[in-house]
Amino acid sequence: MFNQNNIYSSAFTKIKSINYPLLGLIIILFFVGLAALLSISNGEFNSWPLKHSQRFILGLIIFFLVIFFDLRLIFGYAYVIFFLSIISLAVIPFIGIESNGATRWINIAGISLQPSEFVKYTLILALAKYFHSINNDSNFIKTLIIPLIITVVPVFLVITQPDLGTALIILLGGVSLFWISGLNYKYFIVGVFSILCSLPVLWQYLKDYQKDRVLTFFNPERDPLGNGYHIMQSKIALGSGGIFGKGYMEGTQSHLNFLPEMQTDFIFTMLGEEFGFIGTLLILLIYAALIMISIRLALKSRSLFSKYLSLGVCNVFFIYVFVNIGMVTGLLPVVGVPLPFISYGGSSMLAVMFGFGLLMNCYINRNIIIEKTNY
Amino acid sequence: MKKSGNFIFQKYDTENLINRRAALVTIAKAGIFSALIGRLAYLQIAKNSNYKKLSDKNRITHRFLEPERGIIFDLQGRPIAINKQKYEVIIIKEETRDVKRSLVNLKSILPKANIDIEKILKEVNSRKKFIPIGIVDDLTWQEFSKINVNIHKLEGVYPQIGFKRYYTQGESHSHLIGYVSTISKSEEESNPLSKLSTAKAGKIGVEKAKDAILRGKLGNKNIEVNASGREIRELDRVNSVQGNYVQLTIDSELQKFCYERLKGLSGSVSVINVKNGEFYALASSPSYDPNIFSKSISNETWENLLSNKYKPLINKSISNQYPPGSTIKPFVALAALESGVSHRETFFCNGKHQIEDTSLDSGYKTFHCWKKEGHGNVDMTEAIKVSCDVYFYQIARRIGINKIAEVCKRYGLGEKVFKSLYEEKSGVVPNKQWKLENLGTRWMVGETLSAGIGQGYFLTTAAQLSLALAQLINDGNRLNPKLIYDNDVPTVYDERIIADPKYLKIIKNALDAATNAPGGTSYRSRIIGEYKMAGKTGTSQVRAISIKEREEGLIKNKDLPWEKRDHGLFIGYGPTTDPKYAVSVIVEHGGSGSGSAAPIASDIFKYLFDKKLSLKRNEIFNV
Numbered sequence: 001m002f003n004q005n006n007i008y009s010s011a012f013t014k015i016k017s018i019n020y021p022l023l024g025l026i027i028i029l030f031f032v033g034l035a036a037l038l039s040i041s042n043g044e045f046n047s048w049p050l051k052h053s054q055r056f057i058l059g060l061i062i063f064f065l066v067i068f069f070d071l072r073l074i075f076g077y078a079y080v081i082f083f084l085s086i087i088s089l090a091v092i093p094f095i096g097i098e099s100n101g102a103t104r105w106i107n108i109a110g111i112s113l114q115p116s117e118f119v120k121y122t123l124i125l126a127l128a129k130y131f132h133s134i135n136n137d138s139n140f141i142k143t144l145i146i147p148l149i150i151t152v153v154p155v156f157l158v159i160t161q162p163d164l165g166t167a168l169i170i171l172l173g174g175v176s177l178f179w180i181s182g183l184n185y186k187y188f189i190v191g192v193f194s195i196l197c198s199l200p201v202l203w204q205y206l207k208d209y210q211k212d213r214v215l216t217f218f219n220p221e222r223d224p225l226g227n228g229y230h231i232m233q234s235k236i237a238l239g240s241g242g243i244f245g246k247g248y249m250e251g252t253q254s255h256l257n258f259l260p261e262m263q264t265d266f267i268f269t270m271l272g273e274e275f276g277f278i279g280t281l282l283i284l285l286i287y288a289a290l291i292m293i294s295i296r297l298a299l300k301s302r303s304l305f306s307k308y309l310s311l312g313v314c315n316v317f318f319i320y321v322f323v324n325i326g327m328v329t330g331l332l333p334v335v336g337v338p339l340p341f342i343s344y345g346g347s348s349m350l351a352v353m354f355g356f357g358l359l360m361n362c363y364i365n366r367n368i369i370i371e372k373t374n375y
Numbered sequence: 376m377k378k379s380g381n382f383i384f385q386k387y388d389t390e391n392l393i394n395r396r397a398a399l400v401t402i403a404k405a406g407i408f409s410a411l412i413g414r415l416a417y418l419q420i421a422k423n424s425n426y427k428k429l430s431d432k433n434r435i436t437h438r439f440l441e442p443e444r445g446i447i448f449d450l451q452g453r454p455i456a457i458n459k460q461k462y463e464v465i466i467i468k469e470e471t472r473d474v475k476r477s478l479v480n481l482k483s484i485l486p487k488a489n490i491d492i493e494k495i496l497k498e499v500n501s502r503k504k505f506i507p508i509g510i511v512d513d514l515t516w517q518e519f520s521k522i523n524v525n526i527h528k529l530e531g532v533y534p535q536i537g538f539k540r541y542y543t544q545g546e547s548h549s550h551l552i553g554y555v556s557t558i559s560k561s562e563e564e565s566n567p568l569s570k571l572s573t574a575k576a577g578k579i580g581v582e583k584a585k586d587a588i589l590r591g592k593l594g595n596k597n598i599e600v601n602a603s604g605r606e607i608r609e610l611d612r613v614n615s616v617q618g619n620y621v622q623l624t625i626d627s628e629l630q631k632f633c634y635e636r637l638k639g640l641s642g643s644v645s646v647i648n649v650k651n652g653e654f655y656a657l658a659s660s661p662s663y664d665p666n667i668f669s670k671s672i673s674n675e676t677w678e679n680l681l682s683n684k685y686k687p688l689i690n691k692s693i694s695n696q697y698p699p700g701s702t703i704k705p706f707v708a709l710a711a712l713e714s715g716v717s718h719r720e721t722f723f724c725n726g727k728h729q730i731e732d733t734s735l736d737s738g739y740k741t742f743h744c745w746k747k748e749g750h751g752n753v754d755m756t757e758a759i760k761v762s763c764d765v766y767f768y769q770i771a772r773r774i775g776i777n778k779i780a781e782v783c784k785r786y787g788l789g790e791k792v793f794k795s796l797y798e799e800k801s802g803v804v805p806n807k808q809w810k811l812e813n814l815g816t817r818w819m820v821g822e823t824l825s826a827g828i829g830q831g832y833f834l835t836t837a838a839q840l841s842l843a844l845a846q847l848i849n850d851g852n853r854l855n856p857k858l859i860y861d862n863d864v865p866t867v868y869d870e871r872i873i874a875d876p877k878y879l880k881i882i883k884n885a886l887d888a889a890t891n892a893p894g895g896t897s898y899r900s901r902i903i904g905e906y907k908m909a910g911k912t913g914t915s916q917v918r919a920i921s922i923k924e925r926e927e928g929l930i931k932n933k934d935l936p937w938e939k940r941d942h943g944l945f946i947g948y949g950p951t952t953d954p955k956y957a958v959s960v961i962v963e964h965g966g967s968g969s970g971s972a973a974p975i976a977s978d979i980f981k982y983l984f985d986k987k988l989s990l991k992r993n994e995i996f997n998v
Contacts (some may be wrong), residue, residue, distance in 0.1 A: 135385060143383045176400065182392050227471075233602075236433065239418045239426025252434045256601035277419040281412060288408050295401055299394065307393055315400065322407050326829035329414045 014067055017364050019297055024355065026341060027289045030056045032283060033342035036271050039249045040263050048344050050265055055346045059353030066357025071365040074131060074358070075305055080370040082126035088115040096161075104161050105347075114195070114347035116166045118335045119154045121355040123174050124312035127148055129250045131181035132305035144187070147178070162207050165335030167306040176315040181308055206245040214333050234328045237273040238280075245276030256362050263344040265336055269328045283342075287321045294356075306362035313355040320352075384883065435610065436470075436600050437505070442591030443538055445618030447552060447581060449627040450655065452993040453544060456552055456582070461539040461609065461669075462519035464532060465507040465573060470600070471531025478529045481510065484743050502572065509557075509573040510764040513539065513670050521596050526605075534981045539584075539669040544627050545925045546662040547634035550690035551625060551858075553580020554668040570592060578668075580690070581621060584795040591618030599799055601803060606707045611931055624653035631656035632982050636975050638710045642943075642962040643691035644836045646979065648990070649948060649957050652854030655990055656979075659691040684938075686753055693799040695794065697836035697961055700913030701896075702773035702946045703783070703829030705847060705882045706757050707771060710782040714774040718755035724765035725749040730772075730820055742768050742824050745914070756835045759885035762912065764828050771827025776818060779826055780806035787844035788835050792856045802839055805832035827912060837959045838955050840946050844910075845957035848883065850876055861991070886911055887951050890973075897945065900973035908980040909949020910958075912968030917941060932966035940964035943971030 026362045030052075037048040066074075074081075088106060096103040097112060105112045127147055134143050152175035158167040179188065203211070237253035246252065254262050260304035262270045272280045291314060300311030317340060324339040326332035385946055386479050386662050404915040418426070434888045447456035461782035462480065471477050478492045486489040488511045499508050510532070515523075518859040522534045540555050542548065557573040558566055568590055576590065577583035594615030599607045625636060631642040637660035646656040663680055680688050712718060726749035732740035744750065750757070758766035783789065789804030803809070805826060825831030835843075887909040889895040918939055924930070932940045943965030948957045965971025983990075 131384070135386060141385060160948060179400065180393060180396055182382075182389065183395070184382055186383070187383070233433075235418060235745055236426050236429045238415070239422045240430035241419055241421040242427070252599075253430055255601065256434050258433050258602040272415070272419065277415055280415045280419065284408060284412055284415070288405075292401075292406060295397060299397060303391075304389060311393075311400075313399055318404050322411070325411050326414075329411065329418060331410070354462055 011068060014364050015064075018067070018360055019293065019363055020297060022290065022293045022297065022356070023358070025286055025293070028281075029230045029290070029341035032271070032286075033267070033339075033344075035248070036267050036342060037263060037344055039274060040254065040267075040270060042255070051346075052344055059349045062350055063353045064355040067303060067358070067361050067364060068253075069361065071306070071361055071368055072370060073133075074125070074361065075370055078125045078129040082122045083121040086116060086154060086157070088113075089119060089154060091156075092161065102161050102163060102322070104163055104166075109134075112346070115348075116158045116161070116163060116170070117152075117347040117351035118171050118354065119158070120166070120173050120316050121313060123154055123170060124177060124309060124316060124355075125153060125176060125358065127177045127181075128308035128312060129303050130310055131177065132303070132370065135372075142351045151175070156196055156288060162210065163336070164206075164210050165323065165337040168335065169316065169323060169337065172319050173312060174314040176319075177308060177312045179314075180311050181304075185336045193246065196368045203208065210235065210297045213335070230266070230334055231330050232329075233258045233260065234266055234269045234374060235330050238329065240277075241273040241276045244367075245272070245274045248274055250274060264322065264338055265334075265343065267329055267343050268325055268339050271342075272328075283310075284325070291318050292323075294359060296367075301362050301366040305370050306366065306368070310359045313359045316355060318351065383725075394556065396408065398822060408944045417648050420881070432721070434599050435597055438507075438598060440594030440596060440612070440615040441537060441571055441574055442568075442615035443617040444540060444555070444575070444591060444726075445585075445589035446620045447589070448622045448995055449625050449630075450622060450990065450992055451626060451628075452622070452655075452995050453625070453629055455548055455625075457541050458538040459541045461512065461537050462510050462516065463509045463537045464522060464534050464535065465572060466495070466510055467505065467507050468497065468502075468531065469504040471653050474499050474531065474822070476530050477530050478510070480816075481522070481524075481532055484521055484525050484528075485511065486520065488514070491553060493852075498572075505926045506570065506572055507533070512537075540575065540666075540667065542665045544631065545666065545847065546629040546664055547658065548625070548627065548738065549580075549665040550632070550659040550692070551580055551623075551657050552665065553577055553582035553584075554905045555582050556668050561614060566590070579798055580796070581859065583797055584793075584879070587617065588621060589618040592616040594965070609810070620995055622992075624648075624655065624857050624860065626655045629979075629982065629990070630656040630658055632656075633979060634660060634662065636978055640962050641691070642960065642972075643687045643695070643837045644961075644975065644979065645692045645841040646955050646983075647838075647841045647845045647854075647856070649849040649954050650852075651699065652842070652845070652856045653992075654838070654856065654858050655956070656843075657690075657692045657858070659689070661685045663687045682931050691963070692837040692960065693796060695838075695961075695963075696800050696802050696836055697942050697963075698833050698915040699788070699829035699835045699840060700915035700944050701829060702840055702911050702913035702944050702959075702968070703827075703833065703835075704759055704767055705911055706761065706786060707767055707779055707827050708759060708885070709847070709878055711755070711770040711774050711883055712881065713782065713875075714778055714939040716770055716773065716864065717753075718881045721752045721754045722758075722766045722769045723749075723752050724763050726765070728765045728824070729770040730824070730961075732821065735838070739822055741748050742821070755881065756888060759882070759911065760888040760892060760928050762889070762896045767827040770822040772820065776823040777806045777827055778824075780804045781810075783843070786846050787856075788839050788843050790842060791860050792836070792838040792842050795796075795859070800836060802836055803832055804832040804866045809818050822885060826997040830916060837961045840944070841957045841959035842965075844946045844948060846957065847879065848954045848957060850879060870930065875899040883909070883951075886948075890947065891951070896969045897947070897973040897977075899969065900945075900977035902949070902977055902980055902984070903904050904984070906950035906952075906980075906984040908947050908949035908958075908977065909951045910945055910976060912973055913944035913946070914967045914969075915942045918965070937964050940966055943968045945969075945972035945976045947976045947980065948975075950984065958978070 034049055035053060037052050041047045092103055095106060097105040097107060102116050130147050155167045155171045157170045158170060179216055198221050237259055251270055253268040253273050255260050259269055264267035298307055298314060301307045320340045323332060323337045327334055338345045383613045395760060408439050443458050446454050457464045458663050468474055478495060482490045482995035490511055493700045495510055502508060519534055542552060553628050556578050558569045558576045562576055566576055577586035589971050592615060597610040599610060601607055620886040622756055637658060640660055643659045644656060647654050702721040724744055726747050727746050729739045751760055751768050753763045789802045791799045791801045793799055816934045826833055846854055856857040890897045890909045890913055891901050891907055897910055902908050943962040945968050948954045958979055960976045962971040
């Protein structure tokens with residue numbers, strides 16, 4: 001069937017077998033982000049645009065590094081990688097950097113990183129390995145409780161930072177993998193039902209500002225100068241953009257600072273104001289294409305691990321896009337999630353590139369068969 | 376492998392399962408993407424015009440521009456009230472999310488400034504949210520630049536350059552010019568400037584009387600602002616229009632001279648041109664510095680001004696009313712002449728005059744002449760010259776109160792001189808009807824006698840007395856009393872007040888004698904030289920002298936406490952040959968007219984004569 005030489009292909013053949021349409025779309029999105037940041041900085045390249053470019057290049061390096069690793073090595077160290085990322089989350093309360101009332105960052109060799117961004121992918125990695133290895137006859141605890149614990153631990157750690165948005169993405173990413181790997185749909189029904197029932201209890205544990213955000217989401221006019229302000233201004237910016245937009249660097253909402261956090265979470269709004277519906281539609285289509293390609297590539301892998309990992313990465317990516325755009329258009333509460341490849345933010349950029357590196361690795365090594373291990 | 380629905384994880388036929396479940400996920404993703412696109416289409420296409428309006432409302436804001444207040448000039452064109460630049464700070468509620476935080480931050484930047492956060496918060500909340508509210512006034516340049524440096528911490532706070540009123544002549548003109556201060560609630564409706572909380576309005580004096588002319592017109596501008604309300608660029612503007620200037624008939628140097636002459640006394644001086652009714656001076660003492668009102672005045676200063684027994688806030692030339700005393704005598708004499716009394720007719724003065732009064736035990740009431748031993752036989756000229764009270768008791772009784780009142784009113788007593796000054800009082804010229812209407816009782820004969828020497832119910836102001844004398848002296852031309860030049864109003868009414876110049880001549884001669892003939896009441900204050908003055912003294916009692924007191928011997932004024940001493944009055948004109956000026960002087964509790972008021976009038980006439988009668992309007996053309 002397959003030649004061993006194909007499996008142990010050289011670095012050159014690896015680069016040759018990368019799916020370039022996918023990489024091309026990533027690069028296009030990066031340039032969209034670069035253009036947006038250039039507009040926000042009023043044409044000044046040496047601020048956000050420069051750093052954004054540097055991070056993207058660093059991201060590309062990570063992307064290729066991940067590709068060059070042997071997939072089986074990644075499989076073998078999946079739990080270790082996951083464990084290390086959990087450690088980095090767990091130490092945050094002790095050595096983390098506080099900013100805006102939340103402690104999310106740690107400083108590694110002078111670079112501030114947000115471990116929760118990486119955990120999204122390491123969790124997928126760990127779950128993929130776990131689900132790859134379980135058998136049909138596995139008992140309840142082994143097959144369900146352990147992966148649930150694996151999922152809940154990082155979610156819990158991130159909630160306490162506090163960072164509800166990222167915790168939600170980690171949770172949804174993890175849950176999506178339960179689904180992909182064939183968890184009986186009855187459990188989903190039970191799960192959704194029990195979450196709905198426990199919402200009033202969970203509400204008690206939310207911080208005041210988180211409660212405010214949720215309340216504001218349901219009624220933005222509740223506090224138009226406080227929590228509702230961001231979402232009102234975001235909608236005004238998008239809406240006033242119209243079909244064709246106000247023109248590049250001509251957005252009044254963004255350039256007069258009515259838009260909050262426009263270089264990070266609300267960057268899509270700024271693009272919508274300047275490029276209109278045409279612009280936002282185009283960006284959404286690029287994301288859709290990227291996701292479609294990812295799914296196609298994922299399903300080409302022979303091993304379950306590769307499929308799980310690739311689909312998981314793809315799902316996390318999708319959730320990112322959905323939550324961010326849903327948030328800035330007022331469909332979801334403001335939870336603070338960046339728009340991948342476009343938003344200014346180092347950890348998010350590196351983590352997403354790490355994720356797509358894993359996906360591409362799986363694709364390149366799609367014919368590798370990975371044995372089940374004793375989890 | 377068994378096929379069963381009771382699996383936890385389906386681990387058979389995984390290829391198909393993954394494909395199936397991935398397909399479901401993909402469909403869900405496609406659905407969500409469609410929802411997002413639908414949402415964007417809704418916001419950006421369907422609701423576009425709606426949000427466009429909101430976006431414009433966001434970025435475009437309206438600001439009013441404060442006009443510069445009109446300048447007030449004196450007769451010679453000297454600026455008396457001008458505007459100076461000042462540095463101030465305001466706050467706009469709708470442009471800050473937290474007024475209190477901005478104020479607290481401002482306070483920490485300007486620790487020395489007097490910022491009452493609670494008071495400003497109250498003010499901010501009581502006004503419309505787009506109205507700028509003044510926080511502090513009159514900052515130094517250092518403080519002003521400190522705010523500009525820290526502006527990012529001060530959302531909704533704006534440092535700006537405004538105007539403050541400055542009065543070049545200070546105390547000497549303060550009653551007349553008045554001052555400006557923050558527009559009060561009651562003035563808001565009638566004053567378009569009230570849209571700007573930093574705008575000021577005239578509170579008293581000419582500043583209030585002519586506020587509508589002086590205030591100017593608000594300008595406005597549309598500006599693009601950023602989220603914290605900072606101006607990014609101006610879209611359009613209508614400039615404010617400076618208020619019109621006002622030129623007074625007052626000669627500021629003469630006014631200053633009069634004020635200086637009153638220094639240490641409580642009283643007033645009024646100088647009028649007898650030919651055209653222009654007031655050249657209207658001084659009141661003591662006074663206050665009007666420039667203190669340009670800043671926020673402290674409660675203590677204000678309380679001190681209010682409680683001072685010499686009443687520095689009152690314009691004594693128009694707002695304080697005094698019994699005219701003997702200064703009324705020329706007008707009573709005129710009334711007698713018109714009633715057919717001959718000026719040659721003599722009356723005997725033995726120092727007192729008695730009339731029947733059944734309400735008293737003695738059956739009669741005694742009216743005393745100021746001179747206890749009496750003046751003997753006096754005719755009209757002599758009676759005015761020596762100010763004989765008994766003569767005037769007798770002619771007053773003969774002609775009756777209504778005739779006296781008619782003549783006094785004809786000459787402008789009992790009526791406001793300047794219709795425009797809000798603080799002016801009208802005085803009282805009593806007659807029978809007046810008493811019935813105001814006191815509800817019948818007129819008594821004795822009251823006619825008191826009125827004949829300017830006592831009793833009689834009340835006049837210094838400005839009224841000078842105007843009345845001016846119209847008497849200018850051969851009976853009715854004057855339009857003037858303080859402010861206004862081209863629409865004629866200087867002299869085309870109307871004569873009295874018919875017979877013969878009578879006027881008799882009065883003038885008598886007044887001349889009172890000053891320039893030995894024995895006249897103001898002989899000591901006469902002016903020797905080319906030009907002379909003439910006039911009538913007056914001493915008005917502020918208390919009734921009891922019979923007992925009179926029997927025990929009169930207490931000299933200087934031995935009485937200040938509040939109980941008589942007011943000293945003098946009305947005079949000059950030069951006697953061709954009268955040009957009329958002057959009235961009132962010295963509150965000055966003792967006697969001849970001792971306190973006449974010397975001041977004399978000095979003022981000397982000053983006027985020295986100036987070679989050159990007081991003439993210097994018209995303002997280009998402001």
